[in-house]
Amino acid sequence: MAPRKTVTLKDIAAxxxxxxxxxxxxxxxxxxVGAATAERVIEIAAQLGxxxxxxxxxLRGGQLPLVGFVPGDIQNPFFAQIAHDIxxxxxxxxxxxxxxxxxxxxxQERDLIESFRALNVRxxxxxxxxxxxxxxxxxxLHEGVPLVLIDRAVEGLPCDCVSVDNAGGAxxxxxCLIAAGHRRVAVIHDDQRIVTARDRLAxxxxxxxxxxxxxxxxxxxxxxSTVAQATEATIRLFRQPDPPTALFTLDSxxxxxxxxxxxxxxxxxxxxxxxxxxxxxxxxxxxxxxITVVAQPVAQIGxxxxxxxLERMRGSTEPPRHVQLPTRLIxxxxxxxxxxxxxxxxxxx
Amino acid sequence: MAPRKTVTLKDIAAxxxxxxxxxxxxxxxxxxVGAATAERVIEIAAQLGxxxxxxxxxLRGGQLPLVGFVPGDIQNPFFAQIAHDIxxxxxxxxxxxxxxxxxxxxxQERDLIESFRALNVRxxxxxxxxxxxxxxxxxxLHEGVPLVLIDRAVEGLPCDCVSVDNAGGAxxxxxCLIAAGHRRVAVIHDDQRIVTARDRLAxxxxxxxxxxxxxxxxxxxxxxSTVAQATEATIRLFRQPDPPTALFTLDSxxxxxxxxxxxxxxxxxxxxxxxxxxxxxxxxxxxxxxITVVAQPVAQIGxxxxxxxLERMRGSTEPPRHVQLPTRLIxxxxxxxxxxxxxxxxxxx
DNA sequence: GTGAAAGCGCTAACAC
DNA sequence: GTGTTAGCGCTTTCAC
Numbered sequence: 001m002a003p004r005k006t007v008t009l010k011d012i013a014a015x016x017x018x019x020x021x022x023x024x025x026x027x028x029x030x031x032x033v034g035a036a037t038a039e040r041v042i043e044i045a046a047q048l049g050x051x052x053x054x055x056x057x058x059l060r061g062g063q064l065p066l067v068g069f070v071p072g073d074i075q076n077p078f079f080a081q082i083a084h085d086i087x088x089x090x091x092x093x094x095x096x097x098x099x100x101x102x103x104x105x106x107x108q109e110r111d112l113i114e115s116f117r118a119l120n121v122r123x124x125x126x127x128x129x130x131x132x133x134x135x136x137x138x139x140x141l142h143e144g145v146p147l148v149l150i151d152r153a154v155e156g157l158p159c160d161c162v163s164v165d166n167a168g169g170a171x172x173x174x175x176c177l178i179a180a181g182h183r184r185v186a187v188i189h190d191d192q193r194i195v196t197a198r199d200r201l202a203x204x205x206x207x208x209x210x211x212x213x214x215x216x217x218x219x220x221x222x223x224x225s226t227v228a229q230a231t232e233a234t235i236r237l238f239r240q241p242d243p244p245t246a247l248f249t250l251d252s253x254x255x256x257x258x259x260x261x262x263x264x265x266x267x268x269x270x271x272x273x274x275x276x277x278x279x280x281x282x283x284x285x286x287x288x289x290x291i292t293v294v295a296q297p298v299a300q301i302g303x304x305x306x307x308x309x310l311e312r313m314r315g316s317t318e319p320p321r322h323v324q325l326p327t328r329l330i331x332x333x334x335x336x337x338x339x340x341x342x343x344x345x346x347x348x349x
Numbered sequence: 350m351a352p353r354k355t356v357t358l359k360d361i362a363a364x365x366x367x368x369x370x371x372x373x374x375x376x377x378x379x380x381x382v383g384a385a386t387a388e389r390v391i392e393i394a395a396q397l398g399x400x401x402x403x404x405x406x407x408l409r410g411g412q413l414p415l416v417g418f419v420p421g422d423i424q425n426p427f428f429a430q431i432a433h434d435i436x437x438x439x440x441x442x443x444x445x446x447x448x449x450x451x452x453x454x455x456x457q458e459r460d461l462i463e464s465f466r467a468l469n470v471r472x473x474x475x476x477x478x479x480x481x482x483x484x485x486x487x488x489x490l491h492e493g494v495p496l497v498l499i500d501r502a503v504e505g506l507p508c509d510c511v512s513v514d515n516a517g518g519a520x521x522x523x524x525c526l527i528a529a530g531h532r533r534v535a536v537i538h539d540d541q542r543i544v545t546a547r548d549r550l551a552x553x554x555x556x557x558x559x560x561x562x563x564x565x566x567x568x569x570x571x572x573x574s575t576v577a578q579a580t581e582a583t584i585r586l587f588r589q590p591d592p593p594t595a596l597f598t599l600d601s602x603x604x605x606x607x608x609x610x611x612x613x614x615x616x617x618x619x620x621x622x623x624x625x626x627x628x629x630x631x632x633x634x635x636x637x638x639x640i641t642v643v644a645q646p647v648a649q650i651g652x653x654x655x656x657x658x659l660e661r662m663r664g665s666t667e668p669p670r671h672v673q674l675p676t677r678l679i680x681x682x683x684x685x686x687x688x689x690x691x692x693x694x695x696x697x698x
Numbered sequence: 699g700t701g702a703a704a705g706c707g708c709t710a711a712c713a714c
Numbered sequence: 715g716t717g718t719t720a721g722c723g724c725t726t727t728c729a730c
């Protein structure tokens with residue numbers, strides 16, 4: 001209980017009968033120190049439980065061994081895995097990780113970046129929230145703090161970025177549906193708030209255009225990215241006269257909602273409607289049939305982002321790189337030809 | 350790009366033609382400062398983009414506004430939610446959160462605590478990994494660093510703790526199975542590595558004892574907490590001669606594994622076997638039928654832990670509190686009487 | 699090889 | 715009211 005006074009360099013210097021300078025040299029193993037002295041100092045330090053004071057070190061020389069990470073939401077498995085990977089990678093370079101979710105709010109993101117700046121972090125990884133301008137990120141760059149964007153690119157921000165090919169993935173997903181014979185492919189999207197949603201929607205439109213299918217506004221539903229809203233949107237979509245025969249959902253929460261909505265409607269997948277979702281998720285392989293999805297290379301994002309960040313922290317001044325990782329269509333059992341045709345185990349999809 | 354020299358208190362003092370002390374007083378709003386001076390200083394500071402240097406402040410006075418959190422695994426939704434809640438709560442007291450998973454390894458936990466100590470964090474929240482001794486946590490306490498344990502209590506460690514009633518929850522779960530008429534209730538558990546698993550297993554044994562049912566070693570399977578291992582364990586359990594009629598799983602990963610194993614065996618829930626899992630999870634309401642589970646009050650853990658921590662950080666010296674939150678049995682559709690009896694929509698469970 | 703001394707940026711007595 | 719001064723714990727020239 002007694003908040004024992006922390007042992008400082010001065011203490012161990014005194015105990016070893018050397019100057020603080022000599023002690024520091026011994027402990028950090030630089031400069032000239034007599035082998036005997038060094039050994040003695042090190043032993044005494046160990047004995048007294050000396051542990052150095054990063055704060056003082058940071059004040060003197062550089063910065064604290066701190067890196068900040070701002071995901072949209074740490075509860076999202078996508079970000080949770082990335083956080084885990086960043087954590088694991090960063091630990092090897094003995095950096096500690098500050099994590100704080102922006103909850104997709106720019107204001108919150110700004111505050112977080114602000115506090116990171118005050119702490120003088122060595123670098124920051126952020127999944128930027130949607131916003132027309134981003135002065136806080138620019139300020140970071142301006143101060144020379146290494147910054148890596150993940151998941152969402154930001155135009156005009158000269159920094160490294162790791163994202164996935166959202167448009168391409170969506171195009172492939174919808175293409176697969178079209179290849180199976182669908183013409184009336186619905187989509188649920190998320191009000192365009194986030195860049196990724198916009199790109200995925202663009203991919204949807206692109207796939208339709210590729211095959212000369214006109215966009216039909218009645219097949220495009222808007223919902224916030226929650227299970228409940230997606231469920232409702234699905235129900236609206238399929239209660240229309242002349243309903244769609246297939247559905248493409250822009251993220252895994254929406255895919256879950258779609259599943260629930262379809263179930264509520266008594267519609268069976270893939271017999272009554274075919275379904276493809278963006279983003280793989282654990283539930284996708286538990287359903288019967290399993291759900292066909294566009295999988296993102298989540299496991300690559302964190303490690304790559306860290307590698308880029310460390311390079312910058314080491315002083316690299318290469319021009320910013322924007323890596324766009326490819327997605328992968330995982331064909332499972334949720335796609336079949338329209339009109340309750342044959343089960344499509346081995347269809348084009 | 351140009352790492353513009355950070356503006357320091359000295360700079361703004363010079364620009365305002367006052368001493369550093371006066372400037373500091375104006376900026377931090379303490380002590381006597383002339384209103385005019387204060388205003389001028391503040392304006393100049395804003396103009397120059399002064400932002401103070403927490404590191405220097407910390408060196409001088411107290412500590413950095415840092416709190417550490419060591420979950421077992423940030424990817425586990427249980428910990429992800431807690432992390433989210435801690436983050437949200439802590440933000441209000443303007444603390445930044447360091448998060449690093451122990452991966453259930455004491456060695457890693459020790460290293461993390463070590464680095465937190467070096468950073469002089471204000472407090473630590475940890476889900477302690479299984480270990481006979483915990484010198485690093487004791488050291489923390491000894492230094493007077495506030496520490497709150499979550500999810501797992503540690504005997505003999507005089508600090509606050511928030512856990513759930515694992516034994517009681519398990520007892521209720523198994524009791525429910527027994528009430529439905531089951532006598533041969535199997536359990537899959539996790540090698541006793543973690544305290545929670547041990548308590549849940551004790552609850553299982555307790556429920557059996559309550560009803561005069563003898564423990565049967567052949568009904569107790571060991572598996573690590575992974576879907577794959579639990580799947581195998583389930584298959585082993587139900588391939589025996591005289592197989593169980595009900596199954597209790599100790600966490601959600603295992604429940605998923607059990608579902609898969611049962612499906613592989615062609616066994617239907619709850620007709621052929623009844624199932625109750627510890628820990629609620631999203632999939633539990635997607636399956637047909639939905640799975641009966643023992644739900645933990647996850648949403649309470651983080652906020653409560655933070656409240657306790659903040660109190661300690663404010664200097665409270667109350668005796669340590671150990672709060673054990675109650676669990677709740679959520680009766681869904683995975684329990685029925687044994688022997689393919691009637692569907693148990695409204696059975697005792 | 700080792701010690702003395704000068705700060706890093708900030709705060710808080712204490713003097714004026 | 716405001717300035718002077720003395721450090722917080724550490725690193726790092728620069729003498730010796």
